[in-house]
Amino acid sequence: MLRETIRLAAQTIARNALRSFLTVLGVVIGVAAVIAMVTIGEGSSRQVTASVASLGTNVLMVRSGGRFMGPGGERMRAPAFTLRDVAAVAELSSVGAVAPIRTSPQVAVYGNANAATSVTGSTNAFLTVGNWTIASGRAFTEAEEDSGAAVCIIGQTVRSKLFGRSNPVDTVIRIGKVSCTVAGLLEARGAGAMGQDQDDLVVMPIRAVQRRLAGSPDVSSMQVALAQGVGTERGQRDIETLMRERRRVAPGSEDNFTVMDMAQIASMLSSVNNVLTGLLSSVAAVSLLVGGIGIMNIMLVSVTERTREIGIRLAVGATARQVLTQFLVEAVVLSVIGGVIGVATGLGIAAIASGIMAIPFAPSAGIVALAFVFSGLVGVLFGYMPARRAARLDPIDALRHQ
Amino acid sequence: MTAAAPPPLIDLRGITRTYGTGEAEVRALDGVDLTIRQGEFVAIMGPSGSGKSTAMNIIGCLDRPTSGRYLFNGVEVAGLDRDQRAILRREYLGFVFQGYNLLPRTSALENVELPLIYKGIPRPERAARARAALARVGLEGREGHHPSQLSGGQQQRVAIARALAGDPMMILADEPTGNLDTHRSHEIMQLVVELNRTEGMTIVMVTHEDDMAAYASRLVVFTDGRVVSDRTTGA
Numbered sequence: 043m044l045r046e047t048i049r050l051a052a053q054t055i056a057r058n059a060l061r062s063f064l065t066v067l068g069v070v071i072g073v074a075a076v077i078a079m080v081t082i083g084e085g086s087s088r089q090v091t092a093s094v095a096s097l098g099t100n101v102l103m104v105r106s107g108g109r110f111m112g113p114g115g116e117r118m119r120a121p122a123f124t125l126r127d128v129a130a131v132a133e134l135s136s137v138g139a140v141a142p143i144r145t146s147p148q149v150a151v152y153g154n155a156n157a158a159t160s161v162t163g164s165t166n167a168f169l170t171v172g173n174w175t176i177a178s179g180r181a182f183t184e185a186e187e188d189s190g191a192a193v194c195i196i197g198q199t200v201r202s203k204l205f206g207r208s209n210p211v212d213t214v215i216r217i218g219k220v221s222c223t224v225a226g227l228l229e230a231r232g233a234g235a236m237g238q239d240q241d242d243l244v245v246m247p248i249r250a251v252q253r254r255l256a257g258s259p260d261v262s263s264m265q266v267a268l269a270q271g272v273g274t275e276r277g278q279r280d281i282e283t284l285m286r287e288r289r290r291v292a293p294g295s296e297d298n299f300t301v302m303d304m305a306q307i308a309s310m311l312s313s314v315n316n317v318l319t320g321l322l323s324s325v326a327a328v329s330l331l332v333g334g335i336g337i338m339n340i341m342l343v344s345v346t347e348r349t350r351e352i353g354i355r356l357a358v359g360a361t362a363r364q365v366l367t368q369f370l371v372e373a374v375v376l377s378v379i380g381g382v383i384g385v386a387t388g389l390g391i392a393a394i395a396s397g398i399m400a401i402p403f404a405p406s407a408g409i410v411a412l413a414f415v416f417s418g419l420v421g422v423l424f425g426y427m428p429a430r431r432a433a434r435l436d437p438i439d440a441l442r443h444q
Numbered sequence: 445m446t447a448a449a450p451p452p453l454i455d456l457r458g459i460t461r462t463y464g465t466g467e468a469e470v471r472a473l474d475g476v477d478l479t480i481r482q483g484e485f486v487a488i489m490g491p492s493g494s495g496k497s498t499a500m501n502i503i504g505c506l507d508r509p510t511s512g513r514y515l516f517n518g519v520e521v522a523g524l525d526r527d528q529r530a531i532l533r534r535e536y537l538g539f540v541f542q543g544y545n546l547l548p549r550t551s552a553l554e555n556v557e558l559p560l561i562y563k564g565i566p567r568p569e570r571a572a573r574a575r576a577a578l579a580r581v582g583l584e585g586r587e588g589h590h591p592s593q594l595s596g597g598q599q600q601r602v603a604i605a606r607a608l609a610g611d612p613m614m615i616l617a618d619e620p621t622g623n624l625d626t627h628r629s630h631e632i633m634q635l636v637v638e639l640n641r642t643e644g645m646t647i648v649m650v651t652h653e654d655d656m657a658a659y660a661s662r663l664v665v666f667t668d669g670r671v672v673s674d675r676t677t678g679a
Contacts, residue, residue, distance in 0.1 A: 046561060057549060354545050357506065358559040358606065359534020361527045437506050441545060 044371070051372040055379070065340040066380030068333025069420060073384025073413045074391060075326030081392035083319030084404040087312050092402070093240075094308040101171060102277055103307065104131070104264040104285070105300045120298040122260035125248070127288060131264060136280045138269040141168040142261040144251050150200055150244060152215040157203035161194075161217060161244045163251025169195075171267040179211035179226030182247055186225075190249025195226040197241040217244060220254045232400045274303040330416065333380065334424040341373050341428035352432050353440025366433035373425020374418055381417025385410050451518035453614060453646055454480035454503055459512035460669075461498050472498040473509070474669035482613075485640040485647045487657035490666030497618065499666065500650050504537055504616045505529040517613065534562050538607025542619035544599040546591040552578060552602045553587040559610040577605040581635060597628035604635065614646040615639070621656055633659045 055062045107120040128142040144163040149156050162168065166181045176195070186193050194217065201210050210224045231240040252259050268277040278301045285291075285299050345352070352365060389405055396403040461473040473495045480486055490496040501507035502514065505521060506529070514522040521532060533539075538559075546555045556574035565573070578587055581601040591599050600620060607615050617636065621629035637659050639645045651657050658677070665673035 046567075350545070351547055354547060355558070355562075356530065357504075357533065357539050357545070359530050359537075359562045359610070361530045361562075363527070364562060438501055441541065 044367075047368055047371045048375060050368065051375045054372060055376060061340070062376060062379075065337055066333070066376055066383070068336040069330060069377050069380030069417055070333070070384040070387060072326060072328075072330030072333045073381050073417055074388035075329060076323050077385055077388025077409060077413055078391040078395065079319060079323045079326050080409045081389065081403070081405050082395050082399070082401070083315060083322075084406060085392070085396050085401040086399070087315050087319075088404055089401040090308055090311045090315060094304045094311075100268040100272065100274060100277070101304050102266040102268065102274065102281065103300075103302045103304070104266060104281060105302070106262065107298065107300060108296065121289065122262060123264065123299075124259060124261060127285070128261060128264055130284060130288060131266060131281060134280050134284060136269055136272040136277045137266055138272075139167045139170045139267045141165060141171045141265040142248050143168070143263045143265060144248050144256060144261055146218075146251055146255045148218045148244070148255060150196075150204060150215055150217050152204040152210075152213065155204045157200050157242075159197075159200050159242055159244055161246055161251060161255060163246050163248035163256070165248060167267075168245060168265070171265045174231075175229040176226045177229045178209065179224065181226060187247045187249070190247050190251075190253050192220055192222040192250060192254070193225045193247065194222050195228060195245045196224055197228050197243040198230040199239055199242040200244055201227055217246070218255055220250075222246065222250075274305070278303065330420060334377070334420040337373055337377055337380075337421065338424035338428060341369065341425055342431070344372075345369065345428050345432045348432075349435060349440050349443040352435050353437050353443065356435065356437035357441060362433040365435075366429045369429035369432045370422065370425050373429065374421035377417045377421030377425075378414065381414050384417065385413050388413075450482065451515065452479045453482050453484075453517055454478065454648075455513075455515040455518075456499075456503070457513040457515075459499075459502060459509045459514065461495075461502060461507070462510045471669055473502070476512070476669070476671055478664065478671060478674075480646065480648065482646055483640070483644045484662055485637070485660045486649070486662045486664060487660035488648065488650045488664045488666065489652060489654075489657055492652075494666040495669040496650050496666045498669075500616060500618055500648070503648060504539060505532050534559060534610065536613045538610060538612035538615040540600070540603050540607050540615060540617040540620045542622035544591070544596075544603045544623070546599055546602055546606075548592065549590055551588050551590055552583065552594070552605075555591070555602055556606045556609045558606060563610060574605070574609055577609040578602070580608060581605045595628075596624050597631060600624065600628075600632055601635070604632075604639075608639075614648065617647065617649040619650055619652070621651070621653065629653075629656060 104123075106122050123142070125142060128140050131137055132140045141164045146161045146163070147158070148161045149158050165187050168174070169176070169181060179195070181195065182193060185191070194215075196210060204210065204215060205213070210227055213224050214221055215224060216222070228241070248261070266277070266281065268274065281301050282297065286297065289298060291298060355365060389410075392405065393403050456476055456478040459473055459476040460471065463470045463472060476495070476499060478499070488496045488500065498507065502509050505516075505524070508524075508529075509522050512522065513520060516532070516536070521529070524532065547558070553571065553574050556577050557570050560570040560573060575587060578584065581604050583598060583601050583605065586594065586598065591602070594602065604615075620636070621632055624632060633656055636647060636649070640647050647660075649656075649660065657663055660677065662676050663673070664671055
């Protein structure tokens, strides 16, 4: 009997193909939006993990200021690091390499082309710690680092903006007010943990940034690669002890700097990512509700239109339950079809978006199954009222209906 | 139990049916007594508003009397609820309406199968019985036609086949020739008479045309909610 009813429902739906499609559009959009959001969210979560892993798991970030940054917080009052701090950290036995970081937003210009980018002042250690490879040209020389020479290594994005496909090495570009020779070009890396373009950067010797661009000897943070075989906990402890001493933090008071390992950063980014995904998905879920109301509306219209048919069915001996089942099944079949189209559309959107955002495409069977269950539920929920109306029709009135 | 005569198929005793309440009360049936035996062909006539359709709906268990007793084949059915009446219709009654009342955009075969679906008869048997019923009304070869592809007379034949398919004890026909021209009307009536004569099918038919009523073996006339005349005719 149920199979019979499903077949009947499918027939009715097929007879009104266009109307049925418009009816389920709401459910299609709702399901597609949720599926796309969750799939893209999961993909970018994996991207975070992957890009953190590419930096190396034994990398620590040392920042000035408290763990929780915010206006007026510790960070505002905390003194910046200096290159002497960097040298001291490098002396630690648990530390392999230290890259000082001083960034400055600048515009790079070559001929008619220009590129707004972020200039990172550092040393060759930046390349080591960050696992960067030089695609062509060379790294800095020791002399260039010491003197703060006007040389730079550029990322692929900056290169394509300024030079297109041609070779930038040994060309002179202008960064802010400084003329600067391109020494090397970095290998492409793609999108980063937060979807930012990691290849949009220019690296200069830190002394050059301090003196020529920023105008102060501050070092804003350090990237520390630990020595082989050293755990992050020990590395973190050593750096903390050293920095408390150097920055004269009184025993018992809080650190005025923060040492974070990449795993912590990853989990922080992931949780931000999850909150965003959840938020967007729940907005998308609202359209499922709207879709359900669309189904209810059309089912009500359909019951009125088919009053005579219902009368005939009742006259030949259909029970109220059989009529109710018929209309309920019709609503459920409609919304499940909507769910199927929605899942396919959502996965399609997610696949395309993942391609554009350069993140992994991460479909999950669980969420797809959930979408089906939900669209079925929408059908039951919003199909019940019209179905009950049909089942309660009086056969005599229904037969008389024109 | 003795081998006495079987109970009448229809036994209405003091049936009333009122609509509305108080001042606005309308008394459609006002104490109807009517007995119909197995194998009879009864025509019900009367001016509009005389209660003949109401009586038909009550006999057909589409409606319920306000008071009185209705014994169907010896069983009290006046107090049955909606679903019990639906099951009674499904098992024992066949309907033929003035407007054919076929499902549009549905083949003749599927229309005839409809009561069998609700009886829970499996698909192969259903199709076979529906085909047999269509053959019985002379519509072999039209199984796949939709109502819109059939003439009025043919549509009414499909409706009769649908009424027959469930193997009922009685067929209730409400103005079955009301939408047909004279020629088709007589064809339909001949089919009905044949069902009555050769298979002993009990038939109750509402009509307002004397020449259609003439096919019946008994004529019941309603006026103002009462039976005013009940006589066996020549047939």
